[in-house]
Amino acid sequence: MENYFKKMIRNVPDFPKKGIMFRDITTLIEDKESFRKSADALYEFSKKMKIDKVVGIDSRGFIFGGILANKLDTGFVLIRKPGKLPAETLSQSYMLEYGEDTLEIHKNSINPGDKVLLHDDLLATGGTARAACDLIEKAGGIVVQVSFIIELTFLGGKNKFKDYIVNSLVSYDSE
């Protein structure tokens, strides 16, 4: 199945900059069969877990995050860049290669003790998803699974999630 998904993912060289091979999921989701199978595979992995909320990271994380929440019959919570969420927020900053970035979540979007599945499309160095886990825990949630479409194993991001169940549909060992 992983090879099938890989065939449906487009490889775009030199995006967003020279030397980077971008793994483009838009071709995977444009095709109704691979789109359905991707959603089913993510759901199959999670369906026996007790999950109260799915959290998706802006913006590609909203696609399968929303679908997973719908299939698992849970609420869906957004993590976004600063200034995008209209009501009171909690925030979490994290280091990037150059500089830092911040994520926000609405206060009270997660109930204390909620079991949370976090979804994003891509696990690269893991900085964003790690900050998202910290933010969910700050809000009182318990992260029970971290879910991705793609993992770039050569970047070692998984090391940031040693205490979590990590699932991804496909992984790449090298650029």
Next chain:
Amino acid sequence: MENYFKKMIRNVPDFPKKGIMFRDITTLIEDKESFRKSADALYEFSKKMKIDKVVGIDSRGFIFGGILANKLDTGFVLIRKPGKLPAETLSQSYMLEYGEDTLEIHKNSINPGDKVLLHDDLLATGGTARAACDLIEKAGGIVVQVSFIIELTFLGGKNKFKDYIVNSLVSYDSE
């Protein structure tokens, strides 16, 4: 049902600027019951139409856009701001109150003659969704439905979609 959805939507005064009452769907989607019912209502409206592709507008349009595509068993296509889509794109500019903006879609993401459902969370003046329709038609698609969670009827955006079937879960007659 509309009143139920309205109760689940949070009203945030003065966002994103003074004098604007922001209709916040995050509370609607955080609650598993209203989230499920919203998805079901959108699906019920569309399930008898022949639809080949669902197109969602970045980024809140990805949430129910993706779910609709999954439920309708179609492919899902992204419309995004310039520079976000990695492969070759078609683009469409449109006027805003001050200045202009541009949307992009991947070339070949829509097959000529594809029947398309366009989804975004909000119909305000309709500029963005109208540009998205133009972009879909430029790509060879046929827009058969334009779908929103919220319509702000007092802004008259619906007039830009006279030739289309427009559906929204809730509408507001005034600020």
